[in-house]
Amino acid sequence: MVIVGAGMDAEKVARWLRQAPDRYEILGNFDDRTRELEEAKPSVQYLGNLDDLLVFCRRTLPDIIILSIFSLSRERFLDIFQKIRVLPVDIEIALRKSGSDPKKASSEAEFSMILIEKQPLSGFDYIVKFLEDKIISILLLLFLSPVFALIAILIKYDSKGPIFFEQMRYGFNSNPIPVLKFRTMYTDLSDPTGVQKTVRDDPRVTRVGRYLRRYSLDELPQLWNVLAGQMSIVGPRAHVASMRVGEGIYEDVVKNYLIRHKLNPGITGLAQVRGCRGEVKTLRDARRRLSYDIFYINHWSLFLDMKIIMETIYIVLFKNDDTY
Template sequence: MNQFDPKRYYASKAREQTPGAQTEDGRPALGPVARQVAQQYSRETMSPVMVSGVMRLVELAVPLITGVLLYIFYVGVSTHLFWHYTIVILAGSVLMVILCEFTDCYQMPALRNPTGYLGRILFAWSGTFAALSLTGFFLKISGEFSRFWFGAWYVAGFAALVVLRIVVAQLMRRWARNGTIERRAVIVGGGTNAEHLIRSIEQQPYNDIRICGIFDDRDNRRSPPVVAGYPKLGNIAELVEFARIARIDMLIVSLPMSAEARVLSLLSKLWVLPVDIRLSAHSNHLRFRPRAYSYIGSVPMLDIFDRPINDWDSVAKRLFDIVFSLIGIILFSPVMLATAIAIKLDSKGPVLFRQKRHGFNNEAIEVLKFRSMYAEQCDPTAKNAVTRGDPRVTRVGRFIRKTSIDELPQFFNALFGSLSLVGPRPHAVAAQAHNMLYEEVVDGYFARHRVKPGVTGWAQINGWRGEVDTDEKIRKRTEYDLYYIENWSLWFDLKILLLTPIRLMNTENAY
């Protein structure tokens, strides 16, 4: 199925909705065209960085497997040089990938056009064998290796690499056609600057940027409804809602750097989104050092914000969650079983309590907890926070809330992916402080949703857990959550995870 192209979709109907319209929950409502575009881009894509990384691993495996098969069928595993051959095959495969990296053979143009980079691949493979030959010569062990095996590995390995590159190029073309591999971008700001930017991006060879539309606060007199064939889908407030639905990778602000006040005003609204934010520098006369820019082809961009925990970092974090969630489920299974029995004996109703909370990118997720209130008095929206001595809480509920045992079922949330083990704690969708929603209390509150929420977090182990009965408490939670997001690492996650049982001994604010 071909990917949706907003440039050809009702460009003349850029907006069919009254400005300022809102949904029932008070959020800006998207126009019909903007909603249609957002839904078409709701499917996840493969990041070019991830594709390039996987290609490195596959290309490490191909010469390794080729060398091993030739060794088994020609030399035989019974030779006394078993470990020598093993080391040579492994070293050759690794060196091949390193040389390809230095010759830019893993860049997207190289993966799309293997014939144009065939010389570089041959150079890397030949360089690998030259290095192996010289090493064997100086170590005086080359005479002990089979020359036929060495030559056959050179020929067969290169042939396998060429076939692999051709197959990958075909896959890349197919993925480019159906939108599986692309970077989705929204242009912020319309008019002449946006038009020049779009034209420049579209002229780039091997361009993997798909422009999804334009958003601008200015009316149609100052910002045309269609720019370079792309419709203006809404204003900046609606862009935030659009990005909740569509899987957007990048926002490109097309305003000149001289419009400092307007640029800062836009960024203050957009930084809460889990996307890369770039400021176009293609039309600015002021030039910085080349290292200050990132590029889309040859179009310079200034990096304003990067999406946190992206690409391979997200893979590492997901593996971390799966491994430690399984360990947690195994270790605490006796406690969870005993808790389930105690809840059943203490009061009528289900053992588990399901609550809607804010997840990644402000999406609603369902979080599991052990039920700690009487079934008929449960508050799924958390509009009325639990307070000290709350009559809605059962006898067992008071104990499991104070010890945080009620949170143990969230190991299953983390295992299946709606939560992470470590991250900002998810709050209920209608949670309030002094009859005000949290986002009304803290400016930039939704920035904590740029990463997946966690079972435990930096704020919790620093004492900011339990009842949120003051504005200061939600501000502090948000402050610690944002610190975690900006300073994330696997070691930081491990530190928080290990400190959690110790810090939970302080039950002063848990009831």
Template sequence: MCAFALRDMKSVDESAAAPGPRTASRALLAEIAADATPTRAYSPIVLSGLVRLLELTIIIVSGFGVHHLHVAPTWGYSAEYFIVIPGMALLAVVALQALELYTTQALRAPIGHGVRLVCGWTSVFLAALAAIFFLKLDGALSRVWLAGWYATGLGLIAAERFAVAALVRALTQQGRLDRRTVIVGGGPAAEPVLRDLAAAQQDSDLRILGIFDDRSDSRSPDVVAGYPKLGGVNDLVEFARHTRLDLVIFTLPISAEGRLLQMLRKLWVLPVDIRLAAHTNKLRFRPRSYSYIGNVPVLDVFDKPIADWDVLIKTAFDKIVGALCLVLLAPVMAAVAIAVKLDSRGPVLFKQDRYGFNNEKIEVYKFRSMYVDQLDHTAAKQVTRGDPRVTRVGRFIRKTSLDELPQLFNVVLKGNLSLVGPRPHAVHARAAERLYDEVVDGYFARHRVKPGLTGWAQINGWRGETDTPEKIQKRVECDLYYIENWSILLDIYILALTPLALVKAENAY
């Protein structure tokens, strides 16, 4: 939840901000960005969740395996085991979770956490033995089976932990589990925060890349607690466009409200978590108001939208539903391709550069709707009613959005589009002869998530020509609403209403 109202941020006079310093060269920033960017990053939260599921499966399978070998040949399969085995397996996972054995640090060092693992596993079986004794279940469950399950399960979990540790260490060395972090605000206020965070780095996946500060005088030296100042806030925005950045921590006090708002106004468009360190704040909130990074208390300002498990769920939804749509719509796409080819000479598909996630330029596919010698690859001129550049077939497929169907290949094969999200705009798209980002304040905030084939703006009637500033403003407002309120149910709702929205559309040419 944002701690500052967006209307307050937008009211800040940006011209009052001091020009950003250039304490680090562009070459140095580019070098750091390149060094900090792995081919792909993985969420530690998802990793620990998958290990929980894996261990739950191992425990259940080992329990039934020992039962099959020892109990079933003599006594057959009784209902008690089908209740006890899953119940004890779930209790074991809960016990290991309570002992903090699913953190990245615990997964990376199985030997150092081995005693706690054995204690947690043993406590579950001691609890089971106590239940058998007090409930007088001696004849219902085999104690030899219980001992065999204890030994087998512990051995399998130990082996699995060593295998997981090798994987986690490899991912850590590649930087794929790092939580890449920068500090905004240098000087004396940043020093204690940086020292505490540096100590936390040893036991966490935090990786501090440097400091950004708009001040260039003695209050903000070039190096603080061993970390270099890389530039100003404007440099930080550019830096985040070229490397994966996960976390921004402000070390400014809440009393510096004007300066905070100026910086947040620039940074809220980035797909990152933004936190305010509480070290230097004289205000004291209830303990539950803080979250902690190591021992550093912070206030949550912005959260990265669609993170961790949400990313996995949305990606799986896109791939599965997108693949089904490709299969079901294959005859329609074949018919459109034939019609485009017969109507005018030239290729069937048209490729265009659009803005993707985090302002990355992506290439999207469409069925060609214009004459080949009048194609507009940069969208420098919007298509209007009766536009002579559009072919006869092109008018129909643009009106019905059939020209967008090849973007299913972007969703399923390339993965740079989602089924639902803010529509990807052409990089030179304009409203009233002005670029979109010149018309709408905070326009690039819509790129904090992956763009989509359809979206909240489209089902609310804001598709087609954007010939006035109001139209693109409304579209961006819908996009931001979608980002802040995303759920998989909302995606399903938007997909279900899209065909109806296409039928009702009047301003798509």
């Protein structure tokens, strides 16, 4: 675990946690208030401010983040919580039990831990989701291997260039992953960064590419991403880091956008089967997609995944218009 708060509050909580070394390993603490740090002289290593905490958790993901900031205002507490709740970890707040003396040392004071944000897909749910992804991806890769071969031949016949197209996108915990697709654009006109949006009747798209995009066949190579553990069959869609909506970058203008990275991105997702496909033109469109992603994260079940997969197949085969 890591502790948010580097003052006397955090030091008391750290000493209290050390009474159970078999349960807790404290990796360090983070706080924006350096003056409190100097006054407390903490025994736990100070690792930086809240921005440093986000970077640290991208690299070394803890199980728990403990907020030990008893004296903060409600507004400041909410600011901190909103900033760190995008991380796929349990977030707990340390509270003094009623009747405890805040001036006593941690060995005498008593604390309770209250869970305020739960890590999605922990325990048995994680195992079910893991097995679902592995089994379905293996079966589909075997079953669709002739389709892969046919598409590869058509792509090479239609235009010069590689069969596959690789693009860096956001993965679990906002870490970049290489997402694999069948190439649908002319090689010299493609945009690996994703800055230039794909629009209807886009001249960059090849003849074969139009059919691949219409029936979402260009997404099939992502089954390899699923098998490698970088993606899931169902989850929030993987967006490029530079994806824009309106006049700004997606994550800068859409509040709580990074919450969608608390799970592996999916080949399909709840937002896609609810009509959120194609170009994101307005901030309202972006927020609508995010609302579906957050609902999926908070209400995941195997039944929901199977329902989304069945709806995806139906939409692709029978209700698909000319997407891009």
